[in-house]
Amino acid sequence: MSFDFLRTRVEQQDLLNLKRRRVLVEQQNARHLVVDGKQYLNFSSNDYLGLNHHPEINKALAQGVEKFGSCSSASSLISGYQYAHQHLEEKVCQWLNKPKCLLFNSGFSANQAVLSSLANENVAFYLDKLSHASLIDGAFGQNGYAKRFKHNDYAHLDQLLTTSKYSNKLVVSEGVFSMDGDAADTAILGNICQTNHAKLYIDDAHAIGIKGTHGEGSVADNADIDIIMATCGKAIATSGAFIACDNDLHDYLVNFARHYIYSTAMSPANAWATAVSIELIEKEHWRREKINHLSQLFSTKLDQHVNLLPTSSSIHAIVLGSEQQAIEAANKLKAQGIWLTAIRPPTVAKGTSRLRVTMCSSHKEQDINYLAESINKVIQ
Ligand SMILES: Cc1ncc(COP(=O)(O)O)c(C=O)c1O
Known part of the structure; x- marks a missing residue:
């Protein structure tokens, strides 16, 4: 049949842990999001300065x-x-x-x-x-x-x-x-x-x-x-x-x-x-200062074994390796009420699948402490 490749290509992606799925977000701001009626701490937003809904x-x-x-x-x-x-x-x-x-x-x-x-x-x-x-x-x-x-x-x-x-x-x-x-x-x-x-x-x-x-x-x-x-x-x-x-x-x-x-x-x-x-x-320079402060707090709270790439921005990448490892870590964090996305190839190079944490000025110190504690436990 013509266009058979549509289905087979997506099925192949699934077998490789590379299939992309959309998630219906019911509400969100730079600190929280709600999916399936459950509220999560949001560490996957690019609303870095927390200006959405301003x-x-x-x-x-x-x-x-x-x-x-x-x-x-x-x-x-x-x-x-x-x-x-x-x-x-x-x-x-x-x-x-x-x-x-x-x-x-x-x-x-x-x-x-x-x-x-x-x-x-x-x-x-x-x-x-x-x-x-x-x-x-x-x-x-x-x-x-x-x-x-x-x-x-x-x-x-x-x-x-x-x-x-x-x-x-x-x-x-x-x-x-x-x-x-x-x-x-x-x-x-x-x-x-x-x-x-x-x-x-x-x-x-x-x-x-x-x-x-x-x-x-x-x-x-x-x-x-x-x-x-x-x-x-x-x-x-x-x-x-x-x-x-x-x-x-x-x-x-x-x-x-x-x-x-x-x-x-x-x-x-x-x-x-x-x-x-x-x-x-x-x-409102305070928004940038807050991101810097929270970012520093995050890096000091992470255990030595967590492979956080050096950063001076709102983006904090923790490289895990395989697609499977990244998906599992993201799922475990979800179970702890933390939303962040597993980033996989082709967005990043093979073998460098990762968790991408985005720090926003709307986060609070307690959010960052909880995030770091949870990551320390999930990534062994
Ligand atoms: C570095 C970079 N350039 C360009 C874009 C595309 O921007 P837009 O989302 O406005 O299409 C993005 C993000 O999505 C990006 O991360």
Whole structure:
């Protein structure tokens, strides 16, 4: 029968402990979630700053619907680009100190849009090995040349750039790596790019809101990053994404980025609420301090035998090894009232399945103590 592979591929995934299943979440905030009527401590949310449900953001969303309606009604180049979008773009430019900003409906599409529209026979992309799927999909399989450098290995990157025959080189990295929680050194990356006449693209999905005195992300360490992508669906607690860049790239994307041109513009109410969220992020530094405090507490409470990867972010990865081990550990923690997800291949490399703990500013010290105690017991 045609399309038999649909069923067989999924069955194979199941046999390998790799089958993905969705869970119906009945309620959630950055501290708790409810599944099947049972409340769990939530350590799997990307709402790092605990801004989801914030009354000022909710109010701005409602005001936005009142002013602009529930959708943008068209793609940006037709008639979908409205005052709320312009207002948010200006807010981002001022926040990150960049000349231009362009809004997308997701981080996935923003990454794909930039890389696929830049690709041509004179362009080479150099991506960190641990780059997100959207960066890989955007860079590989296009007309341009794409190569991955060893994770955070700048000597390797330098060697690739020095020997590159391409006149247009783009170095791509995440600011904070989504599955390991470690950070790129964007200042060193900037120097290497400058020496080798390359441009630097940083996906700041997990650094925006978290890094910097005003939550400005990786630009806190390197103000000269050429292109910044950040999603609004994590610390910013709305949805969509933006690219912050110079005038030339902005105009190029408006003309050639298919994900921008052929997609309905972000809901203007969402843009309106996002601008308010950024204002809160800029001024409420206590949320970042709380994450740092809780993160430190967590690492001091874990037993020596727990393999916690070094991190300076909200993301704490505990590598266990096999898919089976990760699933079993996550299930045992669930039985203790703790919700966190087992991360398995292909999201991470084979043999490095792990628990990914996300620390949010809404957690309390008692939550972290309980989490660490439970992990110490579950992982022997
Ligand atoms: C590093 C990174 N880049 C891009 C994305 C995609 O962002 P979005 O969820 O807005 O599509 C994600 C997360 O999902 C991510 O972790």
